[in-house]
Amino acid sequence: GAGVSQTPSNKVTEKGKYVELRCDPISGHTALYWYRQSLGQGPEFLIYFQGTGAADDSGLPNDRFFAVRPEGSVSTLKIQRTERGDSAMYLCASSQTGVADTQYFGPGTRLTVL
């Protein structure tokens, strides 16, 4: 079946601009996660959704980052006033129930802030 999909695959923007990154989870998965991976590092947790609600947003680095999942399926990660330090691979994952489940990752969006 179809896996997790993310769009765009690459995004180049200028410092100060606003960006939106989209994630389409595996059909039927109630849990959705966003991670960020910098070069040479492992993925770092940003936020976890259970259904439509953000159950844990403790990994969001500051208030420029926000994510939504209005219908409990597709999620959008929004970054305001982008900074060069935001450049990274943004990975989305989904799991069936969110409780100690296997997480399946999408191909990621590579964000470059010039």
Add this chain to the structure above:
Amino acid sequence: RKEVEQDPGPFNVPEGATVAFNCTYSNSASQSFFWYRQDCRKEPKLLMSVYSSGNEDGRFTAQLNRASQYISLLIRDSKLSDSATYLCAILTGGGNKLTFGTGTQLKVEL
């Protein structure tokens, strides 16, 4: 101390060699452990879960040592196609989020 630590490598090994990676973790309450494989510029893909009793999948064996708080991955008869970064991950936050190590890079050479 980081929650999850790995030797970043690279480990350069000849084809056919056996190679082992360790990953240490600091939270003794951690319950679920995983090894992911990540190819260059690709997403992490689950290689195997790690159980207390250990588990084996073909050439790959994963083990958990709770007393010393580490997990290990053993690759036997390594292939060129095994070249990748191997990430260990632990479920934390009540079982809702993965905490990853930095990954260990493996290069299998002819």
